[in-house]
Each structure stands twice: as C-alpha cells, then as structure tokens.
Amino acid sequence: MALKDLAAVARNENGIAAMLGILKQRFGDRFQTGNAIREQHGHTTTYIPNQAPDAVVFPENTEEVQEIVRACAEHRVPVIAYGTGTSLEGHVNAPGGGICVDTSRMNRILAVNSEDLDCTVEPGVTREDLNRHLRDSGLFFPIDPGANASLGGMAATRASGTNAVRYGTMRENVIALTAVMANGRAITTASRARKSSAGYDLTRLLVGSEGTLGIITSLTLKLAGIPQAISGGVCPFPSVEAACNAVIMTIQMGIPVARIELVNQLQMRAMIAYSKLNYPESPCLFLEFHGSEASVAEQAETFGEIASEFGGGPFLWTTVAEERNELWKARHNAYWSSQTxxxxxxxxxxxxxxxxxxxxxxxxxxxxxxxxxxxxxxxxxxxxxxxxxxxxxxxxxxxxxxxxxxxxxxxxxxxxxxxxxxxxxxxxxxxxxxxxxxxxxxxxVDFMVAIKHALDPHDIMNPGKVFFRY
The missing domain is CATH 3.30.70.2740 (Alpha-Beta Plaits)
Structure with missing residues (x-):
C-alpha cells in the first residue's frame, strides 16, 4: 500500500489538551512530553514516517492502565499501547496523536507453575527476561521472533519466529490474558485450563488485534521443557528451489525439526561478511533439532540424506552450544547484515x-x-x-x-x-x-469492522491501524 493511502485520523485538539493536564497531574515524572521520547515512541522500524504521540505515560499496573483508558475514553483521545517498539508495520505510530501507554514498567513475572508448564507475566516482560528467569526450572518459552520483544507486544501482533515450525506461534501459546478494554473495564479471557468450550474465544480475538480492541495487562503462557540435547547446523544448496524442496520433504516425512530457516544467496553474502561465517555464498538452510542425544543425531543424519537428494550439502551439524549459538546469532543479525x-x-x-x-x-x-x-x-x-x-x-x-x-x-x-x-x-x-x-x-473484513465498532465505538484504541476507518 502506498504511503499516501495511510488512514487519516483527525486530531481532537481540545481532548488532547485536557488529557495532557489530567495525566501530568496524576502521573508526575511518569508522564513525558519531550520531543525525543515522543519520537522514540512513534518509532517504527520501517520506511513509514514517524508519527509521534502527544505524550507518553508509564503505568505500573492494570488499575493505572484503566485510569488512563477511562480518561481517554471520556475525552475521545487515542491511546496507543507500546512494548519495545520492534514491530515492523507502523503499529505504534500515532496518526491522530494521543497518549502512548508504555508498558515497560509492567515487567513482573507473576507466577511460574512448573507442574502445569505455564506462567503468568505482565506485558512488559521480554522473552529474554522470561527465559533467564526460567533457566533453573528446566523450562523455557519457545517463541523467538528474533528481536527481544515484549510478551505483550508479541501477543498483540500474534508474533512467531524461528521456532514456530515445532512450537507454534503466539496464537497457540497464549492460554489466557487480562486486557483493559476501550471503556476502561478490565477483563480476563480464560482460566489456566488447557482447554475450554466456555463461550466465545476472547483470548484468540485479542491475540493479534494489534492494540485496536484493548491493552493487554497480563498473559498466561505455555512453557516447554528445555531439550535434553540440541543439534544444529548449516546446509548449502545449489538453488533456492532445491533448498525449498528439501524443506518440503523434511516436513512431509514427519521429521520433528525445531527450526528450519532459509537464507538466499544475496542474504548469505551479507551474513558471511557481517558475521564472518565460513560457509559457501549460496542458498543455505539453517536447522536445529531438539530431543534426546540419540534422536537429534538421527534427525540430523536423516536431513543430510534428504539434502543430498536435492544436490545439497554437506550438512555440517554440531551439538556444541557455543557453535550453534554463533550460527543463530548470525541468523538473527540478518537484518543488520543486510544493511551492509x-x-x-x-x-x-x-x-x-x-x-x-x-x-x-x-x-x-x-x-x-x-x-x-x-x-x-x-x-x-x-x-x-x-x-x-x-x-x-x-x-x-x-x-x-x-x-x-x-x-x-x-x-x-x-x-x-x-x-x-x-x-x-x-x-x-x-x-x-x-x-x-x-x-x-x-x-x-466487514465483520472485523463490526467487532471493532462494538468494542471501541469511539475508535480510540490505536486508530488508523488494521483497516480504514469505519
């Protein structure tokens, strides 16, 4: 879509002026209107121009988010939730101005239920923070979008990443959540039970809603056991088509691959130069297998046989953590290496x-x-x-x-x-x-618009996103 087609959102100057006074008095130093911090919170890692909010506020709990949203609802002022700002489609821009709600201070891990393989966290907890906290429990949270994103933002955008082929996306890994809706009411969408047929699935409605229906203030997430053993490596191919055909056969044969990432020749050239990799400048697959020592070795060897059928290889794999981490660091740095x-x-x-x-x-x-x-x-x-x-x-x-x-x-x-x-x-x-x-x-889309209108009749929740104004 061309930039000229971005949805226009009218500014409510009187409402915004009223909100600035209300929130400054209520939140003091946790309410900021400086140009630098406003531009930071309109930041978008795309070419879409920065559209800064009028102010940024830092709540510390659900009740404070409710206060902010209620005031914004009363004065018809946009409210935009902000996690870490790593989204890629202009999600945190403020085309009509308004109040940015930065959830970074809502960063408590509320509960870890090891026996049930789940945890409850506030939205400002990042995936790396959570996994550091879980390290000694033998559990981890597997969704890895590359950036150290906040878990609230990951749920709001229905993020996934390199582990999705085995562990799924945020859609499959959010059990329940609490959210503040457009009228300021807080709702909890489900219990910790792993399945339920009680009413509409509001959890799935809010996961992926991009802040246009409510602001997530806590999440209950599925956890996975840290694998006993991990093997991984890089396999070159003569063409992208050959690499893709190897992927298709790998999946169709039911090999439980944890990660299988394609890098085309141009991207591999950039990664070799940026991360100092010693691999051919050709299309490559980066792979990782999770399981027992015997199973990860068997999976790697089986994939090597598949790769050779399509002219790929040799598949150089390892179970040494430092060597694997170097490979995945290079893969996660693909964005930065591309800039070169x-x-x-x-x-x-x-x-x-x-x-x-x-x-x-x-x-x-x-x-x-x-x-x-x-x-x-x-x-x-x-x-x-x-x-x-x-x-x-x-x-x-x-x-x-x-x-x-x-x-x-x-x-x-x-x-x-x-x-x-x-x-x-x-x-x-x-x-x-x-x-x-x-x-x-x-x-x-018409039914999405109807849901938006029913839950946010005054269009204050992250307006100008997902679809054009109703």
Missing part, C-alpha cells in the same frame, strides 16, 4: 506465508520479480511453515524507488494470496498492509 549491502538505505521489511507445497514456486517467482525490478532485496524465511521475509533496501528520498518498492510488495502479497496464502505471516497489518487485508479476506 546498501549503506545508507532504508529497509522495507515485508513477509508472506503460503502452503508449504507452494513455497518453492512462490520464492522463485519472487526472486525473478526482484531481478526484473532492479531491487536490492535479500530473502530469509521460517520456511518450515511456509513463511518468508523480503528486505527491500531503498532510498527513502527517491519517489521512484519508493514506488518501485511498494509495487513489488503489492505483487508479492497478491502472489501469496493467489497461492492460498496470506499477505503477512507474522508482521501483522498495522499501517503498512491495510490495503491488502480485504484482498485476502474479502467480506470477512
């Missing part, structure tokens, strides 16, 4: 997801499109579930480059949807993909 391909450029990060049987076809067509468009755009992907990302590097001051990049993204989304896929596997809609949601879901 065109210093000074701005990155437009986009993703799609297709049925795994269409993966090779979709990526091959996308690489051809990139070449025809003369774009610099490396590809990485959580290909075990059909998801891949393209990072378009462009000059944000050149209208022709912006137009070329936006046209490419539109074609990529249309290609994925035509293959019975989605325009966003894990980035969410935010501002950047609003123009593609109806193309994918059709009249279902």
């Amino acid at each position: 391909l065109r210093p000074g450029a701005k990155a437009l990060s986009t993703d799609v997801c297709v049925p795994i049987s269409r993966l090779a076809e979709c990526i091959a067509a996308t690489e051809e499109d990139i070449a025809r468009s003369s774009l610099v755009a490396p590809i990485v992907g959580h290909v075990g579930d059909g998801n891949f990302h393209v990072l378009v590097l462009m000059n944000p001051d050149d209208p022709k480059e912006i137009e070329a990049a936006e046209s490419f993204v539109a074609r990529l989304n249309a290609r994925a949807v035509a293959m019975d896929g989605t325009c966003t596997g894990e980035h969410g809609i935010g501002q950047g993909k609003m123009g593609f949601l109806r193309h994918e879901l059709g009249d279902a």
Whole structure:
C-alpha cells in the first residue's frame, strides 16, 4: 500500500489538551512530553514516517492502565499501547496523536507453575527476561521472533519466529490474558485450563488485534521443557528451489525439526561478511533439532540424506552450544547484515506465508520479480511453515524507488494470496498492509469492522491501524 493511502485520523485538539493536564497531574515524572521520547515512541522500524504521540505515560499496573483508558475514553483521545517498539508495520505510530501507554514498567513475572508448564507475566516482560528467569526450572518459552520483544507486544501482533515450525506461534501459546478494554473495564479471557468450550474465544480475538480492541495487562503462557540435547547446523544448496524442496520433504516425512530457516544467496553474502561465517555464498538452510542425544543425531543424519537428494550439502551439524549459538546469532543479525549491502538505505521489511507445497514456486517467482525490478532485496524465511521475509533496501528520498518498492510488495502479497496464502505471516497489518487485508479476506473484513465498532465505538484504541476507518 502506498504511503499516501495511510488512514487519516483527525486530531481532537481540545481532548488532547485536557488529557495532557489530567495525566501530568496524576502521573508526575511518569508522564513525558519531550520531543525525543515522543519520537522514540512513534518509532517504527520501517520506511513509514514517524508519527509521534502527544505524550507518553508509564503505568505500573492494570488499575493505572484503566485510569488512563477511562480518561481517554471520556475525552475521545487515542491511546496507543507500546512494548519495545520492534514491530515492523507502523503499529505504534500515532496518526491522530494521543497518549502512548508504555508498558515497560509492567515487567513482573507473576507466577511460574512448573507442574502445569505455564506462567503468568505482565506485558512488559521480554522473552529474554522470561527465559533467564526460567533457566533453573528446566523450562523455557519457545517463541523467538528474533528481536527481544515484549510478551505483550508479541501477543498483540500474534508474533512467531524461528521456532514456530515445532512450537507454534503466539496464537497457540497464549492460554489466557487480562486486557483493559476501550471503556476502561478490565477483563480476563480464560482460566489456566488447557482447554475450554466456555463461550466465545476472547483470548484468540485479542491475540493479534494489534492494540485496536484493548491493552493487554497480563498473559498466561505455555512453557516447554528445555531439550535434553540440541543439534544444529548449516546446509548449502545449489538453488533456492532445491533448498525449498528439501524443506518440503523434511516436513512431509514427519521429521520433528525445531527450526528450519532459509537464507538466499544475496542474504548469505551479507551474513558471511557481517558475521564472518565460513560457509559457501549460496542458498543455505539453517536447522536445529531438539530431543534426546540419540534422536537429534538421527534427525540430523536423516536431513543430510534428504539434502543430498536435492544436490545439497554437506550438512555440517554440531551439538556444541557455543557453535550453534554463533550460527543463530548470525541468523538473527540478518537484518543488520543486510544493511551492509546498501549503506545508507532504508529497509522495507515485508513477509508472506503460503502452503508449504507452494513455497518453492512462490520464492522463485519472487526472486525473478526482484531481478526484473532492479531491487536490492535479500530473502530469509521460517520456511518450515511456509513463511518468508523480503528486505527491500531503498532510498527513502527517491519517489521512484519508493514506488518501485511498494509495487513489488503489492505483487508479492497478491502472489501469496493467489497461492492460498496470506499477505503477512507474522508482521501483522498495522499501517503498512491495510490495503491488502480485504484482498485476502474479502467480506470477512466487514465483520472485523463490526467487532471493532462494538468494542471501541469511539475508535480510540490505536486508530488508523488494521483497516480504514469505519
């Protein structure tokens, strides 16, 4: 979607002025209006322009979030939830101004129920914080989007990442949550029971709602046992198509791979230079297997045989933690290594997801499109579930480059949807993909709008996101 098509949100100047006075008196030093902090909280890791809120407030519990939302509801002022600011589609921008609710001080781990393999946390807890806390319990939280995102933000955007092929996404790993709704009421969506048929599934409604229906103030999450053994490594392939076909066979054979990540040739070139890797400059798969010592060795050896059938290999794998961590650090730094391909450029990060049987076809067509468009755009992907990302590097001051990049993204989304896929596997809609949601879901969007209108009739919860104004 072109920037000119971003949803416009009218400013309520009188309401905003009233809110600034109310919140300053109530929160004191935890209420900030300085330009630098406001711009930081309008930050978006895309080329979408920064749209700063009018103020940032730092609540410390659910009751304080309720106070803020009630006041915003009374004065018809937008309220935007903020975690760590790592979202990729303009989710935290404030197109109509308003109040940013920074949840970073709501960072307590409320309970760990080891016997039940679950925990309850506040939204400002990051995934790395949680896993450090869990380390001695023999448990971990497996969802890894790469960035050290807040768990509230991860739930709000329905995040996933490198482990999704085995452990699922936030959709499967949030058991229950507490949220403050647009009228200031706090609700708890479910109990800790692992299954329930009691009423509508409000947990799933709020997971992925991107702050447009309510602000999450606590989450109950599934945990997993830390594997007895882990093996992992890198396998080169002669082409992206060969690598994708190896992925398809691996999944279809039922090998319980924990991570299987694609890096195309251009991305591998950047990673070799940035992370000093000693691997061929060719398409590669990064893999990891979890289980017993015997099972992870067997899985790695079986994958090596599959890879050789498609001209791949050798598959160099290891169970040494330091060596594996070096590989995954390089993979997680793919965004930063890509920047070296065109210093000074701005990155437009986009993703799609297709049925795994269409993966090779979709990526091959996308690489051809990139070449025809003369774009610099490396590809990485959580290909075990059909998801891949393209990072378009462009000059944000050149209208022709912006137009070329936006046209490419539109074609990529249309290609994925035509293959019975989605325009966003894990980035969410935010501002950047609003123009593609109806193309994918059709009249279902009208029912989303109806839900939004019913729960937030004055459109104060993160307005200008997900779909255009109702």
